[in-house]
Amino acid sequence: MSPASLTASSDVRREIPRGAGGRRDRIEAALATLDAESRRLERLGLELPTARCHEHQRYWMFLSALFALPGSAIERFTPRADASWPGDRIR
Numbered sequence: 001m002s003p004a005s006l007t008a009s010s011d012v013r014r015e016i017p018r019g020a021g022g023r024r025d026r027i028e029a030a031l032a033t034l035d036a037e038s039r040r041l042e043r044l045g046l047e048l049p050t051a052r053c054h055e056h057q058r059y060w061m062f063l064s065a066l067f068a069l070p071g072s073a074i075e076r077f078t079p080r081a082d083a084s085w086p087g088d089r090i091r
Contacts, residue, residue, distance in 0.1 A: 006056050009034040016063070023067055030060045 010030035017023045034057045041050040 006053060007034045007037050010056055010060060012059070014069065020067075027060055027064045031057065031064065034060065 007030070009026070010033055014026075017026055032054055037051060038053045038057065041053055
């Protein structure tokens with residue numbers, strides 16, 4: 001399971017929309033699908049995939065909080081394409 005494709009809407013390789021409305025929709029969709037996936041993984045008793053899913057949720061919650069901040073610096077935020085994913089260290 002690739003960190004970038006835990007769920008289709010939480011794929012970190014996809015660009016985040018520049019507009020505030022599109023960005024909010026993208027983040028909310030990612031969080032909703034990750035919440036459902038987390039519940040599914042917990043029901044199945046899959047501990048490592050559940051931990052990875054929680055990492056993804058924390059990432060998207062961080063982005064939600066970041067983009068909720070007022071200020072033009074946030075509007076210019078563009079994630080680096082070469083940035084490593086924090087879940088890469090969990091094996």
